[in-house]
Amino acid sequence: MCGRFALSMPHAETARIFAASPANDLPDVPNWNVCPTNQIPCVISASGSRRLGAMRWGFVPRWYGSPNDGPLLINARAETVATKPAFRDACRSRRCLIPATGFYEWTKDADGKRLPWYFHPVGAELLAFAGIWQGWGPDRIPTCAIVSTAAGPTMAEVHHREPVTLAPEDWPLWLGEDGTGAAALMTAAPEGRMARHRVSTKVNSNRASGADLIDPLLEDASD
Template sequence: MCGRFAITLPADAMAQLFAAQPANNLPRVPDYNACPTNPVHVVQAGGAGRQLVSMRWGFLPHWYKSESAGPLLINARAETISEKPAFAAAARERRCLIPATGFYEWTKSEAGARLPWFIYRSDAAPIAFAAVWQSWGDADPVKTCAIVTTAANQGLSGIHHRMPLILEPGDWGKWLGEEGHGAARLMQPGAEGVLDYHRVDPAVNSNRAEGPELIEPFGEEDIPRGQLI
């Protein structure tokens, strides 16, 4: 799964990377602790080309009467996304990308303490999460999104059994629907060796924590096998 991430790329650099026109109301960057329900940067495609916009991280199906009317849907499982009523239409018609520098996952120590890890591309390039979006509400519509996840590849399985679906640049157009059908074939665990990780300060366990020190290496890096959360 993916429950927190960091984005340190400036908005103009994101726009250039994805060949997208930036909106005027983008979230602040850098953000070392992007959390569910917060606004995040999203790349979507349309008749006017790619747009870099702000969306609420936390997908709201059209039948929700309020933002808290049901479960907080921050992730959508690739294996069932086309079958779930909340996500099926979005998976067909409203796919998007969420830029990130890296994301966090947690294991547990033998004493039960939550141990955070920061996961990032080995080549230090920005990450592009596959995602879906939904416009929610009638009077003042809010654009909302969820990150698509897959089973973890072997390299990350010692930290968590799920991982975000990470797309390579050559697949961005296919996922965004710019190159016809075939996006479903992209929904599989990423190639081995693309990602790296290290332990980070438990300060990030708080959703109020912020600052570049959150992604810096911290403490021992031995993975406590069998203690995954």
């Protein structure tokens, strides 16, 4: 799964990488501790062009009476995203890319203390999460979720799920620009796409901030 991530790149550079036009409502960056319900940048494709705009991280099904009317849907499982009523229409026609510098996941020590790890791309400036989105309510507030899948080799020692990350050559297919077949992309990252290191437990708080959140934890340092 993915419950926290970081995005440090300026929006103009992110827009350039994704060949998208940036909107004026994008949230502030850098943000080293992006949390559920935050506004996050997302790339969509419509009418032959890509747009980088803000969405609420937390998919809101159309039947919710308010954004808090049911479970907070920050992830959508690859195994059921095409059939689950909350997600199936979005999976078919409203897919997006969610840029990230990296993301966090946790293990636990013998005492149950949560130990955070930071995952980041190898040989690339950004990760692109596979996402789905939906406009909710009369104002069509854009909301989104990150697609997750069973963990691959890099993630499995830390967690049994991971966010689906897409290589640049797969972005057009996921965005619906290259026809059908996007379901084949909902797999774990190939070995070598991501690296990981332990970071301070400061990031366990959703109020923590600062670039030091992703600094590697030294072996002789205390959490």
